[in-house]
Amino acid sequence: MAVFLTAWRSFSSVVRSERVQFRKKAAGLGICILATISVACSPASSPDTTAAATVAATSAPTPQTTVPPTTVPPAEATTTTTVNGAASGVIVGSGGLLGWWDGAWERATDPAGVPLEAGSTFQIVGPTGVVGTAVGAAAAPGCEIIEEHVDVDLEPSPYDQFDPFGSKPIGIVADWDLVPYPVSELPLDSPSYTQIVADHLASRGFDDPQPEIVQLYRVDLEGDGSDEVVIVADNHGGEFFQQGVYSLVLVRRVVDEEVQTAVLHESIVPNDLGPDEFPFSVVARVAALADLDDDGAMELAVDSAYYEGAGTEVWDYVDDDLGFVSVLLTGCGA
């Protein structure tokens, strides 16, 4: 398990209100977030088979080469239309410009290759629906320390205030129904889902009979008549560097008449770290539940953040065998 950083201060003591400021600060430290966020999130496509991403940090970074897949098995919808001069589906999150769908998921790696014109209108969509629109500038190089990072400024920007413990929506150039199925927010103190989280933590050797759920949604992601439930839990309380903390993004869904749990994000720091171990953790929030490729099924966008690093990842439910697959990922950080 990769861990990195020899940070010494809690995040709250050095609050960064501007993403640009955040990036400049991060620029001096030099480890690719594509690696770090992948470590925290990506091996999660198969229900209940995800390797525990428990993080009990040591001091030295471990270089990772894992990157998310940029293509997935072809889906039925392969048409690319033009909206406001841009290829449909150009997606931006708090971590930067992610990519778009063009018969396959295309990750943005070069501003010149992004089919986006300045002045395009983005729909801003969060976990429960479209919340507004914004006008995008041209795609441009983003994070100073990530070679292929691309970003686009939005006006108004949903990302002016950097808050790793809050949910930030995504933007997408789209003329279709981004939320074809309604998303319901469930009470965060729901006993049944609290128990599900407690059981999951217990399966990882972490004891918390009353875990804290911070986001909880019910939605039929692909409209098959069976609801999925998206559970986001963490107990950080706005502090990164603690022992005994967890951050989870779980999706409950029925497969072959059996309820399964897919783990899209898991970061657990046990209570009993050794004297040479560092309590490094990665927190996650669901940024959006939306159909990002116009195939009638909704994807999940998940933000992840750690001390001086943050990213956004898109998960697509491919089929019952592959489950959720990470299809787009970008971010910036040390």
Ligand SMILES: [Ca+2]
């Ligand atoms: Ca469903």
Ligand SMILES: [Ca+2]
């Ligand atoms: Ca879709």
